[in-house]
Amino acid sequence: MKLIIAIVNNDDAHFVNTGLTAEGYQITKISSTGGFLLNGNSTFFVGVEDDRVDRAIEIIKAHSKKRVKNIPAAAMQMGASNGSMASVNADVSVGGATVFILDVEKFMHF
């Protein structure tokens, strides 16, 4: 058995959710926050038998889009004497999905 941990964009989360549940996968979705952009994203936990891992990844991949996000970079100090500031925008490529697949040593469901 494996545990899939998949971090997806909030805009894709509904489609990943319905795609997985429609094919009988049991999932838990939690709200999460990316440490770099500090934007909300969604993290799925999917406990799954080994022979169903590949299909689950296909579904997650099919619904997770790559996006370019334009973010205001940290304000830069332009001069120490007058303390004036300017902000610079930067493009950051986000997603599709970030996926971890872990071996499950033991699974219990009471």
Ligand code: 2BA
């Ligand atoms: P964030 O940490 O908010 O990162 C958003 C995007 O910013 C990343 O997209 C990546 O393109 C960029 N980025 C992140 N850290 C960076 C850095 N130190 N320098 C330059 N650019 C950086 P993705 O790679 O698609 O990641 C999307 C989200 O997936 C991340 O949101 C984070 O929540 C999660 N994630 C990605 N890799 C992870 C990892 N190794 N462990 C845990 N979570 C991860």
